[in-house]
Amino acid sequence: MVKLTQRLGGLVLRFAAFCAALGAVIAMITSRERSSFFVLSLVAKYSDLAAFKYFVIANAIVSVYSFLVLFLPKESLLWKFVVVLDLMVTMLLTSSLSAAVAVAQVGKRGNANAGWLPICGQVPRFCDQITGALIAGLVALVLYVFLLIFSIHHVVDPFLLRK
Amino acid sequence: MAVSKLALAATSGKNCKVLLGLRLLAFSATLSAAIVMGLNKETKTFVVGQVGNTPIKATFTAKFDHTPAFVFFVVANAMVSFHNLLMIGLQIFGGEIEFTGFRLLSVAILDMLNVTLISAAANAAAFMAEVGKNGNKHARWEKICDRFATYCDHGAGALIAAFAGVILMLIISAVSISRLVQPNKYCSTTASPSVVP
Numbered sequence: 001m002v003k004l005t006q007r008l009g010g011l012v013l014r015f016a017a018f019c020a021a022l023g024a025v026i027a028m029i030t031s032r033e034r035s036s037f038f039v040l041s042l043v044a045k046y047s048d049l050a051a052f053k054y055f056v057i058a059n060a061i062v063s064v065y066s067f068l069v070l071f072l073p074k075e076s077l078l079w080k081f082v083v084v085l086d087l088m089v090t091m092l093l094t095s096s097l098s099a100a101v102a103v104a105q106v107g108k109r110g111n112a113n114a115g116w117l118p119i120c121g122q123v124p125r126f127c128d129q130i131t132g133a134l135i136a137g138l139v140a141l142v143l144y145v146f147l148l149i150f151s152i153h154h155v156v157d158p159f160l161l162r163k
Numbered sequence: 164m165a166v167s168k169l170a171l172a173a174t175s176g177k178n179c180k181v182l183l184g185l186r187l188l189a190f191s192a193t194l195s196a197a198i199v200m201g202l203n204k205e206t207k208t209f210v211v212g213q214v215g216n217t218p219i220k221a222t223f224t225a226k227f228d229h230t231p232a233f234v235f236f237v238v239a240n241a242m243v244s245f246h247n248l249l250m251i252g253l254q255i256f257g258g259e260i261e262f263t264g265f266r267l268l269s270v271a272i273l274d275m276l277n278v279t280l281i282s283a284a285a286n287a288a289a290f291m292a293e294v295g296k297n298g299n300k301h302a303r304w305e306k307i308c309d310r311f312a313t314y315c316d317h318g319a320g321a322l323i324a325a326f327a328g329v330i331l332m333l334i335i336s337a338v339s340i341s342r343l344v345q346p347n348k349y350c351s352t353t354a355s356p357s358v359v360p
Contacts, residue, residue: 042301044301048299048301048302049294049299049301049302050290050293050294051290051293051294054286054290083340084337084340087275087278087336087337087340088333090275090279091278091279091282091333094279094280094282094283095282095283095285095286095287096286097283098235098283098284098286098287099286099287099289099290101287102231102232102235102287102288102290102291103290103291103294105231105232106230106291106294106304107302111229111230113224113225113226113229114225114229114295114304114305114307115305116302116304116305117303117304119302145279148275149272152271152272152340152343156340156343156344
């Protein structure tokens, strides 16, 4: 009974992480806004910035990976390998989120010392959607940190509870 | 069968020395990245205009703390190098410190947290440096590396050291996690490892 709830908890966490990563990808891909700036017309898309492209690619990899691990049978010996893969995926998530937040922060507040103006004043809806995608990425990261601790607790048995 | 062989290999005495060497390398890489980026500063005078015949000069500085991503980079590298120093000290001087099997687990978890921390910091700084080097014509952000070449070079050196630190921390974390499979054999050079039951 305890093992069933544990396995169910792991599945629920992984499904939630899959949804969060997928939501981040979709929110960032569909963010596109056109604004007119005097005579010039400026189109803001996520692919203008390399950090956002990396964010989309990383979260897409994470969502595909979580979807595949959802179907791993309980008795498979691959669960020990899943611990290592979970660590690498967590690294991928934090690096992509951190890079996207760093660049989005420059977009929102600019960098007065380098002479870079903020762009959020001209494309506010684009900025809001990017913020939403970053929040979804953060949720996916937190869920994966829990999943990592969960995997180590159940697969590697660090407290030697099982003889 | 293969797992027990891996566990046996991970807990032999020779591997402890390998782990110590890796931690020393990671400590020096992250410390040098933090120091090089922390002392990164360049001041240059430019001619910004002309009034009649005399040129107007203005002095501009490029410092690491103008960019929040670089501040995070310095702080995170300092934290990871401090963690590595602590682990080296624990391995050399902390002979028998043990509290109900907590030592191996805390080392493994701390290593994992530091891997994620340093990878986040290195990536954030890398993408900000890419924007600084190439500019962004969609957002009308000009590149700054053609005017502050030394600043950019030092930053690139710090980034390379940090990425070496990321790879080293990943290997260290993998070794620490594989040590969890066989407890009672923590690495210490002052006490003999206890016999596996």
